[in-house]
Amino acid sequence: MENGENINIDNEPKKKGKKERKGKKQLKKQKREEEERKRKEELEKQKSNNEEELEDNKKNEEKEIEKDEKPNIKTNEEKENKSNECEDIDTSSHKINEENNNEYEISTKSETVDDKKEDEKENNNENDIIVDDEEKEEDDNTNISKIIKKLKRARRGAICQELTIREGECDYIVDKAYQILKNEDSMLKISAPLYICGDIHGQYYDLLRVFDILNYPPKSKFLFLGDYVDRGKQSLECLLLLLCLKIKYPSKIFLLRGNHESEALNKIYGFYDECKRRISVKCFKKITNLFNILPITALIDENILCMHGGLSEDLKKLEQLNKIARPTEIPDEGLLCDLVWSDPSDELSEPFGENERNVSVTFSKKVVEEFTEKNGLDLICRAHQVVEEGFQFFAGMKLITVFTAPNYMGEFDNNGGILEVGEDLLCKIHVLKPNIERKGKRKRITELVN
Ligand SMILES: [Mn+2]
Numbered sequence: 374m375e376n377g378e379n380i381n382i383d384n385e386p387k388k389k390g391k392k393e394r395k396g397k398k399q400l401k402k403q404k405r406e407e408e409e410r411k412r413k414e415e416l417e418k419q420k421s422n423n424e425e426e427l428e429d430n431k432k433n434e435e436k437e438i439e440k441d442e443k444p445n446i447k448t449n450e451e452k453e454n455k456s457n458e459c460e461d462i463d464t465s466s467h468k469i470n471e472e473n474n475n476e477y478e479i480s481t482k483s484e485t486v487d488d489k490k491e492d493e494k495e496n497n498n499e500n501d502i503i504v505d506d507e508e509k510e511e512d513d514n515t516n517i518s519k520i521i522k523k524l525k526r527a528r529r530g531a532i533c534q535e536l537t538i539r540e541g542e543c544d545y546i547v548d549k550a551y552q553i554l555k556n557e558d559s560m561l562k563i564s565a566p567l568y569i570c571g572d573i574h575g576q577y578y579d580l581l582r583v584f585d586i587l588n589y590p591p592k593s594k595f596l597f598l599g600d601y602v603d604r605g606k607q608s609l610e611c612l613l614l615l616l617c618l619k620i621k622y623p624s625k626i627f628l629l630r631g632n633h634e635s636e637a638l639n640k641i642y643g644f645y646d647e648c649k650r651r652i653s654v655k656c657f658k659k660i661t662n663l664f665n666i667l668p669i670t671a672l673i674d675e676n677i678l679c680m681h682g683g684l685s686e687d688l689k690k691l692e693q694l695n696k697i698a699r700p701t702e703i704p705d706e707g708l709l710c711d712l713v714w715s716d717p718s719d720e721l722s723e724p725f726g727e728n729e730r731n732v733s734v735t736f737s738k739k740v741v742e743e744f745t746e747k748n749g750l751d752l753i754c755r756a757h758q759v760v761e762e763g764f765q766f767f768a769g770m771k772l773i774t775v776f777t778a779p780n781y782m783g784e785f786d787n788n789g790g791i792l793e794v795g796e797d798l799l800c801k802i803h804v805l806k807p808n809i810e811r812k813g814k815r816k817r818i819t820e821l822v823n
Pocket residue numbers: 572600631632633681756757758823
């Protein structure tokens with residue numbers, strides 16, 4: 374198909390080739406442009422800087438194509454070099470290694486004025502992933518691949534620009550993802566090796582860093598523990614990239630629900646506003662429907678239990694976790710509420726206590742020890758709390774908190790952490806250092822942030 378041909382320039386981003394194809398495509402292009410103009414007027418959504426953004430996106434394309442290849446090579450080398458410095462250890466052996474991937478840098482390349490002109494001409498066609506009725510019948514994989522490519526192009530040097538995301542694109546992705554997610558169990562069963570990521574919270578630049586360092590699916594397998602949206606500036610990019618990867622590689626990426634995958638919270642913490650400003654309230658509604666179908670927990674090789682928040686007084690055995698019916702909203706109390714909201718606490722004399730978030734509970738070290746023992750688990754892996762190093766152990770090494778957004782909200786100078794669960798359940802930590810060295814006072818991580 375037309376867009377497919379045009380966008381498939383990975384191997385040869387040559388200007389000459391583009392020119393030759395241009396004649397053939399002129400008519401079709403004009404037609405598209407006209408349709409597009411109408412669409413834009415109707416929707417009244419396009420902002421004045423759209424063209425600029427589109428141009429920027431296009432300008433990055435050739436760079437990105439190179440980057441897509443280079444980082445993998447580089448980081449693999451990096452990994453190998455570093456593996457000498459770190460020794461891998463079993464979770465039960467109560468040691469852990471820290472790998473600092475912060476040295477990773479994005480290479481950029483200068484470009485000529487001619488490139489820009491060329492890009493402008495091609496812009497409309499290549500940046501717009503139009504999913505109309507005709508195209509729906511065509512290969513979904515191609516459409517999703519194109520959208521992934523577009524989403525990856527958001528990055529320019531050290532920043533990520535806001536992409537233009539069409540309602541049609543968003544609907545398409547959310548519908549496709551819904552069909553896949555609704556067939557997953559409430560408690561996923563996943564096998565190692567894989568990487569486990571905690572909160573992302575709209576920090577799209579950092580999400581791209583994670584994939585640059587650890588490789589995109591299907592090369593690597595990922596489990597995300599929820600809280601993709603709210604707080605950060607680019608919740609839509611984060612969510613849509615993850616959903617696209619889910620659609621394309623359903624057995625290589627798994628997405629659990631966090632307490633922020635909730636309509637009520639999104640209205641307070643930014644995602645609703647972002648959807649309303651950038652796409653529509655209708656699209657927000659559609660996304661919250663999808664949130665209601667997300668799986669809640671994951672069990673890795675019968676050994677590591679993962680969820681966003683933590684344990685619950687109502688949780689006695691693992692079998693209960695698969696019985697949680699979906700779609701569902703997150704209730705104000707009870708098992709599901711606790712799974713996405715609760716926190717461990719050092720200060721409890723009782724098994725469970727109040728939570729200063731004013732939702733759910735806190736649970737003690739003893740609760741973790743008894744639950745893991747009784748259910749034959751080595752480790753509970755959860756997210757939900759910003760922790761200075763990006764990861765933090767609790768109850769010896771029976772529970773780990775993983776929080777992946779470094780420099781959380783631009784207010785903390787926490788690291789981001791990713792837990793790697795290797796073959797034979799050997800565990801390793803990867804650390805994302807904050808992007809920005811904050812000069813002023815360091816904000817202490819003493820309170821829970823919803
Ligand atoms: Mn959370």
